[in-house]
Amino acid sequence: MTDIAIIGGGPAGLSAAIYAASLGAKVTLIDDGLELGGQLIKQTHKFFGSEKQFAGIRGIEIAKKMIQDIKEYDNIEAIANSTVTGYYEDEVITIVQGVNGDILKKLKAKRIIVATGALENMLPFVNNDLPGVYGAGAVQTLMNLYGVVPGNNILMVGAGNIGLIVSYQLLQAGIKVEAIVEALPRIGGYLVHASKIRRLGVPIYTSHTLKEVYGTDCIEKAVISEINRNFEFIPGTEKELEVDTICLAVGLSPLSDLLWQAGCQMKYVPELCGYVALRDDNMKTTKDKIYIAGDVAGIEEASSAMLEGQIAGLNAAVSLGYKCDNYQEQDKKLKAELRELRDNPLSEEIKIGIEKALIRGGRD
Amino acid sequence: MLERTGIPTDDDLEKVIPDKKRLVQGPVVIIECFQKIPCDPCAISCKLGAIKPFRDINDLPQVDFDKCTGCGICISSCPGLAIFVIDMNYLDEKSLIKLPHEILPLPEKGEDVYALDRAGSMLGKVKVIKVLKIKNKTNIISIEVPKSMVMKVRSIKVEDKNNER
């Protein structure tokens, strides 16, 4: 039995754990990675965001700092390399552990914070089952965690922040990025990232997509094509690129299986990139004892994931009767910071999405 | 255009380049950051207040060029690698550019490296004047370029001696 079980040890889960534990709650943090940190441990680039939320610091350093903080608390039990596979009535979760997944444990918790992050999207194109087609997350894991290069000549599909950042990391690893293609007519990621890759000689083709790849045992060539407003190929615009690897960075979807299982009310919100659980501004779902935070609540940023984690951690702990001397003030401060972070034109979509997923009326 | 290619246009650049009078007075910062994003380390890094304090984390950096000494401290604070320092009249014929560099190998002082423009095209070889290693790994490289190239060069390519046998 634990007070608060937190599923997922990325920035959202770690922040929630630290906040709840600082108020005295007994926390169990479960993550399926070899190490805690979620997406952060793959990020060797410096983060954006406000100074308060670690801007200008590399993701991996942020993770190290938070993991260090976690160790300071005796009331946090962190379990890595373990997957939460199921949710049962009365806040019982099942945890699979061990290399072969042969250890099954049950854990009962008074509150659950789901911070499972996101899953990468795939893309249909001819021969997309040839070896050499990777998701951006897999490429990052290979390079930044295991020091293995995925290929020598890469085509990146997607010019959102992930596609841009992973392209830059590939260039830093000495790998040639032949081009970046983006189906939308404009670059979706931060333009400063795009400019820094472009000035290293990587062309960015907007309104273009990957049509097919050729090769017998592995990829030898890729064909890209311009597309029109309806995303149809424009004949005669094809270009052949000599690449051995395709890296797909075509978006993420919230990893919300456990929330479905738990019977939380779910909604498809395109601005948040998929199905998300409805939540109030304390990050509580329609199930009184289940909270969410981070990318599972809508694909966003590490900085917002951390704030949502803190809000969920604070409110879950307080709902269990743990005392926070200046609760009102702290709660207000975190929510104001989150609002401020989203107050830019690029976050318009997120704000619309959150409106759609928000339960109003201050149920407590 | 910037949104389609990643290359800022002359119109974009006009907004961030100091006037001629300031340029000839000595080193000065140029911040090529054109999009409102939630990011503010540059403003906090400048201890001289030359980058005006942000009212909102999404503000665009605004520089008071008269306060800027061209020290270059802000260069490595920027996660977008968007900050450069230009010393127009470094020598009679040459200007100096300080730029951020995160790709290994690092060049050595005195080495000739390729100068790249904003599209990554090679503009010829230029000499490295100084290599400043920074703890956060965004190193600052000073290069000497012909005056005509000072508003064009924004990156360098270093030959990897290990890969040339």
Ligand SMILES: Cc1cc2nc3c(=O)[nH]c(=O)nc-3n(C[C@H](O)[C@H](O)[C@H](O)COP(=O)(O)OP(=O)(O)OC[C@H]3O[C@@H](n4cnc5c(N)ncnc54)[C@H](O)[C@@H]3O)c2cc1C
């Ligand atoms: C290439 C790239 C660059 C980025 N750059 C930036 C940036 O500059 N600034 C910024 O603010 N953000 C950035 N982000 C976004 C940021 O990394 C994510 O928004 C953030 O990590 C989301 O945090 P999270 O805690 O919700 O999820 P995650 O970090 O994804 O963590 C979720 C964790 O839960 C684990 N998990 C999932 N399901 C289970 C289960 N059933 N049982 C146990 N564990 C489970 C996962 O393995 C993972 O470790 C970037 C992301 C990428 C991919």
Ligand code: SF4
């Ligand atoms: S170069 Fe120095 S003085 Fe000028 S803006 Fe940057 S930090 Fe400030």
Ligand code: SF4
């Ligand atoms: S730190 Fe760089 S990217 Fe961020 S606002 Fe300043 S100039 Fe722009």
